[in-house]
Amino acid sequence: MVSRWRSERCSRRTALRTVAVSTLGGLAGCLGGGGSSVDVLSAGSLARTFEDHLNPAFEADTGIRIHGEYHGTNAVLRMIEDETKHPDVIVSADATLLRERLSPDWDIEFAANSLGIAANPETAFGRRLVAGDEPWYALARETDDGDLAISDPELDPLGYRAIQAFDLAEAEHDLAGFREAMTDRVYMEPEEPQLLAGVETGARVGAVVYRNMAVDHDLPFHEFPPAYNFADPERAAAYAEATYTFEDGTTVAGRPIRYNLTVPGDADNREAAHRLVQYLLDNPDILQEAGLTVGEAFPRSTGDVPEAIDL
Amino acid sequence: MRLARGWLNGGRRRPELVVPALLGGVLLLYFLLPFVAFLGRVGSTPIVAGLSTPDARQAIRHSLLTAPVSTAIATVFGVPLAYVLARQSFPGKRLVAAVVVLPLVVPPVVGGAMILTAVGRFTPLGSAAAAAGIPLTGSLLGVVLAQTFVAAPFVVITSRAGFGAVDERLEQASRSLGYGPLATFWNVSLPLARGSIVAGVVLTFARAMGEFGATMMVAYNPRTIPTQIWVAFIGGGIDAILPLALALFGLTLLVVTTLQRLGRLPAVVER
Numbered sequence: 324m325v326s327r328w329r330s331e332r333c334s335r336r337t338a339l340r341t342v343a344v345s346t347l348g349g350l351a352g353c354l355g356g357g358g359s360s361v362d363v364l365s366a367g368s369l370a371r372t373f374e375d376h377l378n379p380a381f382e383a384d385t386g387i388r389i390h391g392e393y394h395g396t397n398a399v400l401r402m403i404e405d406e407t408k409h410p411d412v413i414v415s416a417d418a419t420l421l422r423e424r425l426s427p428d429w430d431i432e433f434a435a436n437s438l439g440i441a442a443n444p445e446t447a448f449g450r451r452l453v454a455g456d457e458p459w460y461a462l463a464r465e466t467d468d469g470d471l472a473i474s475d476p477e478l479d480p481l482g483y484r485a486i487q488a489f490d491l492a493e494a495e496h497d498l499a500g501f502r503e504a505m506t507d508r509v510y511m512e513p514e515e516p517q518l519l520a521g522v523e524t525g526a527r528v529g530a531v532v533y534r535n536m537a538v539d540h541d542l543p544f545h546e547f548p549p550a551y552n553f554a555d556p557e558r559a560a561a562y563a564e565a566t567y568t569f570e571d572g573t574t575v576a577g578r579p580i581r582y583n584l585t586v587p588g589d590a591d592n593r594e595a596a597h598r599l600v601q602y603l604l605d606n607p608d609i610l611q612e613a614g615l616t617v618g619e620a621f622p623r624s625t626g627d628v629p630e631a632i633d634l
Numbered sequence: 635m636r637l638a639r640g641w642l643n644g645g646r647r648r649p650e651l652v653v654p655a656l657l658g659g660v661l662l663l664y665f666l667l668p669f670v671a672f673l674g675r676v677g678s679t680p681i682v683a684g685l686s687t688p689d690a691r692q693a694i695r696h697s698l699l700t701a702p703v704s705t706a707i708a709t710v711f712g713v714p715l716a717y718v719l720a721r722q723s724f725p726g727k728r729l730v731a732a733v734v735v736l737p738l739v740v741p742p743v744v745g746g747a748m749i750l751t752a753v754g755r756f757t758p759l760g761s762a763a764a765a766a767g768i769p770l771t772g773s774l775l776g777v778v779l780a781q782t783f784v785a786a787p788f789v790v791i792t793s794r795a796g797f798g799a800v801d802e803r804l805e806q807a808s809r810s811l812g813y814g815p816l817a818t819f820w821n822v823s824l825p826l827a828r829g830s831i832v833a834g835v836v837l838t839f840a841r842a843m844g845e846f847g848a849t850m851m852v853a854y855n856p857r858t859i860p861t862q863i864w865v866a867f868i869g870g871g872i873d874a875i876l877p878l879a880l881a882l883f884g885l886t887l888l889v890v891t892t893l894q895r896l897g898r899l900p901a902v903v904e905r
Contacts, residue, residue: 371869
C-alpha cells in the first residue's frame with residue numbers, strides 16, 4: 324500500500340512537473356511575440372469590420388497581424404489620455420472628438436456611416452417597419468416605454484446622435500414634441516454592444532444604430548433620410564441645428580459621422596501602422612462591404628500626414 | 635405531491651431534508667433556466683466551425699496556458715499565507731485579512747485599473763520590464779497578473795478555513811515526536827486541510843478561466859477565451875459567442891472534475 328501511494332505520488336509529481344515545464348516554456352515562447360504585428364485601438368462599431376474583413380485581408384497581403392481592441396469611442400480616447408493603452412493606430416467614430424481630445428499631429432477621415440433603426444423582424448414593429456407602408460416615426464411613437472433602445476447619450480456619440488436625429492426628424496416632418504416624447508420613451512443602453520443583443524433576443528423591438536452594426540448582425544435596417552442620418556458631410560450645417568446637452572452642462576452639436584484614425588508619434592510599430600493606414604485607404608471596398616460609406620469625400624486629412632502614407 | 639412522497643419513501647428516509655431540498659431546488663432552477671435557454675440556441679449555430687477559426691483556437695490555447703499558471707502561483711504563495719493567517723495572531727492581522735479579500739470586493743475592471751497604475755507601461759516598473767523585453771501589459775504575463783489578482787483570494791480564504799479546522803493538538807503531537815515545523819506542515823497540516831485546499835484551487839482555477847474585467851484592462855491582447863467571447867459579442871451578438879462559451883464550460887468542467895478526483899486520493903497511508 325505504501326509503495327502504491329509512493330508511486331502514485333511520484334507519477335503525479337512527474338506529471339505536474341511536465342505540465343509546469345511545458346507551460347512555462349510556452350509562456351516564454353509567447354512572450355517574445357514573433358512575427359510583426361500592429362496594435363489597433365478602435366471604436367467598437369468597427370469591431371466586426373476589422374475582425375472579419377480587414378484583419379484577414381491585411382494579414383494575407385502583408386504578413387502583418389492586427390491585434391484589435393474595441394471600446395466605445397469615449398473609452399478609447401480616455402484610455403489614450405490616461406496612458407492606460409499605447410496602440411499603434413487609434414480609430415475614432417467621431418473625427419472631431421479625436422481631434423479635440425488628443426490633438427494629434429495629423430489624422431485622416433476615411434469613412435462615414437449612417438444612422439437608422441435596426442429592428443427585430445419577428446415583432447409587429449419590425450414587420451411594419453420592413454413593410455415600409457408607414458413612416459418610421461409613426462411606428463416609433465406607438466411603441467411602449469423601453470421597447471425601442473438607443474445608446475446612452477452621456478457615454479456614446481451613437482446615443483446623442485439618436486436624440487439629435489429625433490430632434491431633426493421633429494423639424495423635418497413637423498412632429499410637435501417628438502424629441503421629448505421619444506427621449507422619455509426609449510431605453511438607454513449603457514453598453515453599445517448590448518444594444519443589438521437586446522433586439523436579437525427580443526427584449527427590444529428595435530434600436531437606433533449605425534448601418535454597419537445592422538449589417539454585422541444581419542438585422543433589417545431602416546436608414547433615416549439624409550436630413551438626419553448624419554452621413555452627408557455636405558449637410559454639416561443642417562446637422563448642427565440639433566444639439567445635446569450633457570449632464571455636466573457642455574453641449575454638443577450634431578455633426579456628420581466620420582471615422583478617422585491617427586498613428587501616435589511614439590507608436591511601437593510605426594512602420595506597420597503606416598502600412599495598415601495605407602491599406603485601409605487603398606481598399607475602400609472592404610469598408611463598404613462591412614456597411615460603411617466611403618464616398619468621394621474621403622479620405623480627408625488634417626495636419627501633416629507622414630510621407631509614408633499616400634493619400 | 636405523490637411524487638414528493640415517493641421520493642421520501644424511496645431509499646433512506648430523510649424527511650428533514652425536504653425543506654432544504656425545496657429551497658435549494660429554487661436556486662438550482664434559477665441556475666438552470668438561463669443555461670437551458672442559452673444552450674437552446676445551439677441547434678442553429680455551427681459550433682465546430684466557430685471553434686476552428688484561428689482566433690478561437692488561439693484564445694483557447696492562451697486560456698489553457700494562463701489559467702493554470704495563475705492558479706499555480708496563487709496556490710504556491712496563497713496556501714502558506716493561509717496557514718500563517720490560521721495559526722498566528724499578530725498586530726495588523728485584520729488588515730492583512732482585509733487585503734486578501736480586497737480583490738473580491740473591487741469590480742474586476744477596477745482591479746485591472748489598479749494593476750495598470752502599478753505596473754502599467756508608463757510606470758517605473760512597467761517601463762523597466764518592457765525595456766527588458768518582458769512587457770507586463772498586453773502580454774500573456776499581463777493576463778497572468780490580472781487573473782492571479784482576481785482569482786487568488788479564493789484559494790487563500792478557503793485554505794485558511796481548512797487549516798483553521800485542523801486540530802492544533804495533532805500538530806503539537808507531531809512536534810513532540812521530534813518532527814520539525816516543515817515536516818509537520820507537510821505531513822500533518824497539509825494532508826488534513828487538503829479538501830479545503832483543493833476546493834480553493836478549483837475555485838481559483840474556475841475564476842481565472844472566466845476572468846475578463848481585469849484581463850481586458852491589462853491585456854486585451856493576446857486574447858483569452860473570455861476576451862475573444864467579448865470581441866465576438868461586440869461584432870456578432872449572442873449566437874457568435876456560443877461556440878467559445880461552450881468550450882469554456884467544457885474545459886473548466888473537465889479540469890475541475892479532474893482536480894476533485896485528485897483531491898480524493900488517500901491523504902495518509904492506510905493499512
